[in-house]
Amino acid sequence: MNSVQLHSILDNDFYKFTMQHAVIKLFPKAKVRYAFINRGKHQFPAHFADLLRKAVDAMVDLKLSITEKKFLADNCPYLDPTYLDFLQGYQYDPTEVTIEQYESELKVTIEGYWYRTILWEVPLMALISELFYMSQNLIRIDDKEVIRITKSKIESYKSLSLVILEFGTRRRHSYNVQKLVSETLNNFGEANFLGTSNVHLAMLQNKKPSGTHAHEWFMYHASEYGFKVANAMSLENWTNVYQGDLGIALTDTYTTEIFFEQFNKKFSKLFDGVRQDSGDPIAFAVKTIEHYQKMGIDPKSKIIVFSDALNLDKVKVIADFCRGKIKMSFGIGTNFSNDVGLPAMNMVIKLTETKAENNSWEGVVKLSDEKNKHTGTAKMIALAKQVLRIDI
Known part of the structure; x- marks a missing residue:
């Protein structure tokens, strides 16, 4: 073996x-x-x-x-x-x-x-x-079929004029499959493929790696400072370190509802946008747009990065709703890196x-x-x- x-x-x-x-x-x-x-x-x-x-x-x-x-x-x-x-x-x-x-x-x-x-x-x-x-x-499908499926997907996203990221490292079928998928996306995605969260593969493609922070950042702050101020302290510390860079805020560690209560005008203006990782994406988009409007901020100047178990059909529904209301991009994981004819883990x-x-x-x-x-x-x-x- x-x-x-x-x-x-x-x-x-x-x-x-x-x-x-x-x-x-x-x-x-x-x-x-x-x-x-x-x-x-x-x-x-x-x-x-x-x-x-x-x-x-x-x-x-x-x-x-x-x-x-x-x-x-x-x-x-x-x-x-x-x-x-x-x-x-x-x-x-x-x-x-x-x-x-x-x-x-x-x-x-x-x-x-x-x-x-x-x-x-x-x-x-x-x-x-x-x-x-x-x-x-x-046994998975062969490399030619992986390339064919991936090319078909990115061409569909291109036809919808959507920006796509590859987020598939953690549940990939294998390194070889993720590398092949990422190369295919890069070869055929043109400006619609923004890049990958995998730093090694980003380097091979000569693209900037994508990502900001994860749930554990907020979870630790809750244990250090308490649940009530976890979101605010997490965002404050993040901005103190990065001074406006890496400006996509994760919203759902303690529910999006609680997050937006602490996502005040300062944070709402400073962060470029937010990431949706659980729940109903349309309901999330509605909440996000309403939040920015409440803060006196044009939602079209901000972005939502959707990243929850996405596939082409789900992305189409989200894009149809968000288009013209707020900017959007899509971080797609398992559907890219483990669509090889076997059940994904x-x-x-x-x-x-x-x-x-x-x-x-x-x-x-x-x-x-x-x-x-x-x-x-x-x-x-x-x-x-x-x-x-x-x-x-």
Whole structure:
């Protein structure tokens, strides 16, 4: 059986590096724990944990090259030279990752300093996904068919005059499929393909990587400062670090309703737009447009980045509604990187606990706009709902 390994330390989503940069600045002593959540109830074959362990242990050899460092310096000037020096010396520590298997059930946890462990989530999921298909000898469609399907999709998006991003690293079928898809999008997408969130693939395409921050940024701030001010403190700290760069705000860590209550005129003007990642996209667009109008801001000057389980049909519906009302782009993940004739995996790795300096471990929660996407213990979820006065 062939092994699976990563090809670059930059084979990761861009927002992991932007958040790592901010964490080093603001929370260098914070510790965190993450856990693998098997939403799809996938059954893992015998000895899968051993295969994953081998792949994880091999990540210790990944290093930032001089060429990769120059790419980041040239394309991401808001990343401090000191951070790029840090990343050049960074080394994955496989002891931060615990992997266990009980019959067909896989358990993966991560623990350590946040500034270090933040890079594990995406490549771990990519490895789990690729190993899952490989370990069962599941046969995908051939490369020519992958190219044909991807070309057809991007040509459809072009005909709709839409801007598309590729967000598929975490649940990709394999590195080779994502690379092929990304190359095809770049070859045939022209100005309609803005790029990829995968920094390694962005470098291969000579495009700027795409992304800002993720739910864990807001989840940590809730544990540090409290649920009521989590959104405001997250946005304030983000703007303090990036001074207006990386200006797409994620809205649904504690429901979009609560987010917009704290997305005041300062933030609404400073951030270029918002990202929708759960719930009804049309209802979200309505809320967003109404929010900007309430702030005295022309919605057509702002953008929504839609990123929740998108496919062509869903994008068409969203685009028909938003056109002429607000700018839009679409971050498409699994439908690009794992549309190969096999069922796509449904899994996440989420922040579960945090430990601020001189504090004890504390559970964290995420209250998505979709009830079945909530994460955290029942007790902490109930507490968050009570404090925020929400009922979903």
